[in-house]
Amino acid sequence: MNFFEKKHIVSPLEIDEYNHVNNVVYVQWMQDVSNDHWHLLIKDIPKPDYVWFVIRHEVDYKSQAILGDEVRINTWVGxxxxxxxxxxxxxxxxxxxxVKSQTTFCLLDAKTQRPKRITQEIKNLLLPVK
Structure with missing residues (x-):
């Protein structure tokens, strides 16, 4: 598993009218951690000729975070x-x-914006050799 973790302290701007983290903020954290992880994975690739596009989010909210809490955001590719x-x-x-969630991404050709088959090279970036 190509596991990535990021820690974050909940800020006042992330709190909703019920005094806990707004549900939309969790989705933003998911996007941020996936971007951070992806940029780490491609750090040695000059400029990929492909991009990822979100086609589905599934989010299960289990409990709540409040102002000042330290949260740990974990991600991995399945x-x-x-x-x-x-x-x-x-x-x-x-x-x-x-929160427990998953996002389905579609690979697109960076120039044409059309779906592109995931190559073994890309799989090797995402999924470590077992």
Whole structure:
């Protein structure tokens, strides 16, 4: 598993009218951590000729974070085939699972913006050799 983790302290701008992290903020954190992970994976590639496009989010909200909490945002890539790849997320406060989710991405050709088959080279970036 190509696991990536990021820590974050909840800020006042992330709190909603119910005094906990707004649900939309969790999705933003998912996007941020997936971008950070992807840029780490491609750090040695000058400019890829492909991009990822979100086609589905599935989010299960289990518990809540509040102002000042430190959260741990974990991500890894799962099933990857054809033109789609599934990225998993878990967000924790201490040992408490706050959010469990997955996003389905479609690989696109950077120039044409059309779906592109995921090559073995890309799979090797996403999924470590077992």
């Amino acid at each position: 099933k990857t085939e054809g033109i789609k790849s599934i990225r998993h997320y878990e967000i924790y406060k201490g040992e408490t699972l706050l």
